[in-house]
């Protein structure tokens with residue numbers, strides 16, 4: 001059943017200060033609306049329980065990508081189109097630019113925001129493994145001021161997160177230390193475009209000669225939250241990049257993930273594919289090391 005617009009209230013405050021004041025004025029009553037690509041799907045299906053929406057779309061304080069000497073600071077209201085077209089993001093954070101390019105289709109990329117993807121908190125969301133791998137920090141804002149939270153601490157459980165009801169994500173900070181890293185990303189879905197992932201991987205590694213000096217690996221859709229593979233990273237770091245490592249890395253994966261059966265896939269398939277993706281990353285890394 002479709003929703004009736006008369007049941008909803010939409011405020012468009014126009015400034016960040018007015019938006020956070022409204023959120024604080026009636027705790028839990030107002031829900032931020034950014035690009036609307038998640039919320040409007042619920043609305044169209046008659047399932048949007050939030051009746052008071054405060055638009056944060058186009059708030060200048062949430063827009064833009066600020067390139068600083070040691071980090072980039074991405075406004076939470078940046079769209080996928082802005083991310084994928086940004087020169088520094090594309091060059092230094094290819095996992096994020098790549099995820100932006102395979103999220104939905106063009107209309108969705110022009111409207112959907114990085115902040116919305118984080119707060120919607122789907123374990124299948126495409127940009128989230130990249131944020132884990134890049135050690136993102138979130139800048140959260142409310143009438144009490146700003147606070148910072150490592151992105152790795154944001155998701156508490158399935159669709160549960162650490163944001164207070166009157167807080168917004170203002171920006172996402174990424175350290176500029178990944179130049180020269182090897183990057184690897186795959187999204188496994190039912191078809192090429194417009195698919196929600198069955199399993200996804202984002203990973204980076206840095207080689208010192210043929211030794212793995214640094215490595216970060218994250219998977220999507222294999223647990224209630226996007227997951228960093230700490231045990232696999234520990235196994236790999238300090239080791240010579242050679243093909244035998246791929247099999248060893250694959251064997252660590254099953255112990256760290258908690259895949260489920262759902263309409264898109266089975267737990268058994270997800271576990272097998274997750275192992276293959278991690279082995280594929282290590283194989284590609286070793287092939288690169290061998291060809292230098």
Ligand SMILES: Cc1cc2nc3c(=O)[nH]c(=O)nc-3n(C[C@H](O)[C@H](O)[C@H](O)COP(=O)(O)OP(=O)(O)OC[C@H]3O[C@@H](n4cnc5c(N)ncnc54)[C@H](O)[C@@H]3O)c2cc1C
Pocket residue numbers: 031032033034035036037038039040041056062076077102103104105108111112113114115116117118119120124125126127167168169170194195196
């Ligand atoms: C056709 C279609 C295809 C899609 N394909 C993909 C896909 O391939 N991969 C993928 O990952 N997702 C996909 N999505 C989901 C969606 O586009 C993304 O999750 C998007 O990033 C949501 O951003 P938004 O700005 O539209 O969020 P909204 O719908 O506006 O909001 C989503 C949630 O985030 C909250 N929120 C938004 N911004 C903030 C903020 N700054 N601070 C605090 N709370 C905030 C809102 O209150 C709401 O709870 C698809 C959606 C559609 C409709």
